[in-house]
Amino acid sequence: MxxxxxxxxxxxxxxxxxxxxxxxxxxxxxxxxxxxxxxxxxxxxxxxxxxxxxxxxxxxxxxxxxxxxxSNILSRKIAVPSPSKPVISTVNVEREDLIDQVYGSMTDKKVTMFSLGFPSNELLPIAKLNKGMIQAMRQLSDSGTGYEQPQGNLNLRREIAKWSVNWGGALTDEDIITTPGCMGAISYCLMALTKPGDTIVMESPAYFGILQLARSLGLFVLELPTNMNTGIELDALKKALSSKKVTLCILMSNFSNPSGNTMPVEHKKEVVRLMEHFNVPLIEDDIYGDLYFGSSRPTSCKAYDESGIVLYCGSVSKTLAPGYRVGWVSPGRFKKQVLRTKLYHTLSSTTITHEVVGSFLKNGRYENHLRKIRQLLHHNSVNYLNTIQEFFPEGTKVSQPQGGFFLWLELDQKIDTADFYRSAMKHDISIAPGRIFTLQDQFSNCMRLSYGLPWSSSLRQSIQTLGMLAGK
CATH class of the missing domain: 1.10.10.10 (Winged helix-like DNA-binding domain superfamily/Winged helix DNA-binding domain)
Known part of the structure; x- marks a missing residue:
């Protein structure tokens, strides 16, 4: 064999x-x-x-x-976006109005939603999930209407623990707390370990949801230089940690949102070593790790954590069922604080959806589904890159991720992608402007495109239209 x-x-x-x-x-x-x-x-x-x-x-x-x-990958001459160079400052800029504009139309069926960061329904096993829902109602003693234990559904926690082997982990069900999605996990961790006025470190660009969450908690965000292939610059991270002003660090280790970068194994090991040396907790958001295009799943920082300094967060919101709100955290040495925070804020996770996902993992359906969606997403990414190269102006830079959902585009400096978004919406096309992924004055000529939509001739036409607008 x-x-x-x-x-x-x-x-x-x-x-x-x-x-x-x-x-x-x-x-x-x-x-x-x-x-x-x-x-x-x-x-x-x-x-x-x-x-x-x-x-x-x-x-x-x-x-x-x-x-x-x-494919034309060997002849492709499209460049990767430049490394970010944020000002090392905790002075933050408001972005709420632009975010509200972009996501206010997320349920409009006539709009091509390149701006969304989750898979289209056409890529999800909805019929199988519906069967799982019926089965769960029959199996649960209260048909899923009652509270479950604060730590979360035992069936789900056991299956997540088994699944951790795929990214180099060795978790047990006792290591895991279930949460309402990955953002719920990150929220609990931040609330448990920080207080207003604290400074946290993030890569740049970073997911706008986490940036805005941090601001809502009264935290200062220190954005650090980031390579669009390999993630956060280690020298900058070390310097920030040595300042003794950093309370906590949040990183996406695999297929980061929005840039698509993945930290090499040696970088992950060094990040964990730095966190342990300076005694600074790391919240690791690995929500996209299962969506790899290669022959094996990339490891996570948590795999190299021997002291419990890493709080590992995951979810099926980007792979299986966005609306089920099924997430988890393995909080290491901070389990007591995080569990208490969950208890105070939500008491219990959603019983029935967590049971459904636990069963989906247990019977092997999740892995079968992942094989299909990984292949579809990879095909999509290649089609997007080819079409962008064909129709976007010369000089356009595009990330070339090996997994996940996103392409990060860097356009001509004269283009403001907030204005570009408004122009695209006149054609019923929604993109995510680069400036929503930072709290600083940067990335105004960048944008994020999601390739989580089924590829079609109309989708190709929409990318062609974006290329035409970029060339004006």
Whole structure:
């Protein structure tokens, strides 16, 4: 069995060498799976996995009812956005009005919502979730109407603990507290460990929801320089921590929102080492970690945490059921404070939806669903990048994430993406302007696009329209 596992990788590696040696060129059609099986003697499963692996490396792309073709990734000349250079200051700027504008139309069906950060319903197993809901009502003694224990649904916590092996963790159900989504987890952690006037560290750009949450709690946010491939700059982080003014740090370790960056393993280890050295808690938001395009899931900072300094937060809001509000936190040494905060603010999680997700994890449906949605999202990201390269002005810079939902675009300096948003909305297209992802005066010429929508000719047309507006 192990040999068969390696066989598909060996074949994928051979094809990759041919692609890089220009034996195959951009646009060439690859032999069908059946043809490869006939010529090599490999099983259908082996060849299918090999092609899937090549897709995950962005070297080939599938076209429905047509076959597999060489992608243009090697000839792609589009640049990655510049590293951020925020002013090292805790002076914050208000962004609420712009955020209200962008998300005030989120339920408008006629608008193409590139601005949203969760998957379209078409990508979710809604029928299976509905069956799970009915089953949960039958199984729960009170049909899901009663409170559950403050720490959360035991079935769900056990399955999350088992799932932690995928990112290098070794959690038990006692390590986990369930929450109303990942934002609920982060909220509990912030409320438990900070007080008004404290300073917290974040990467820049950062998810606007966390930025606004921090402001609402009276916290000062110190945004640090960030590389759009590898995440927060470690030297800047070390300098900030050594100032002794930082109470807490929040980072997205994998496929960050909005930039899509992923911290390399060595960076994750060094971040944990710095947190332990300076005794500063790290809230790790790993909500997108399961949406990887490669052959294996990236590890998390929590995997290297031996002292309990990392509060690991996750959810299925971006992978399975946004409206179920199912999240969790493994708060390490801070479990007592976080559990008490949950008790005071919500007492109990939503019983029935947490039971449904626990069962979905237990019976293997979650992993089956993830395999499908990862492939769809990867195809989407390639299609987006190709279309942006085709229609956006020369000089446009775009991130090239290896997972998650988002592309981060850097346009010409003369473009203000807040105005660009208003122009796009005249065409019923919504984007997320860059300035909502910072509390400073930066990223005015940047924007975030979500590729969590099913790819179609109309979607391609919408990206073409955005490119036309950017070129005006």
């Amino acid at each position: 192990k040999g068969a596992e390696y066989l598909y990788l060996q074949y994928a590696d051979r094809v990759e060498k041919q692609i890089r040696a220009s034996v195959f060129n951009t646009g060439d059609k690859l032999p069908s799976i059946r043809e490869v099986c006939e010529h090599t003697g490999y099983s259908m499963s082996t060849v299918t996995k090999a092609y899937y692996e090549l897709e995950s490396r962005s070297l080939i792309e599938s076209r429905p009812q047509s076959g597999y073709y060489i």
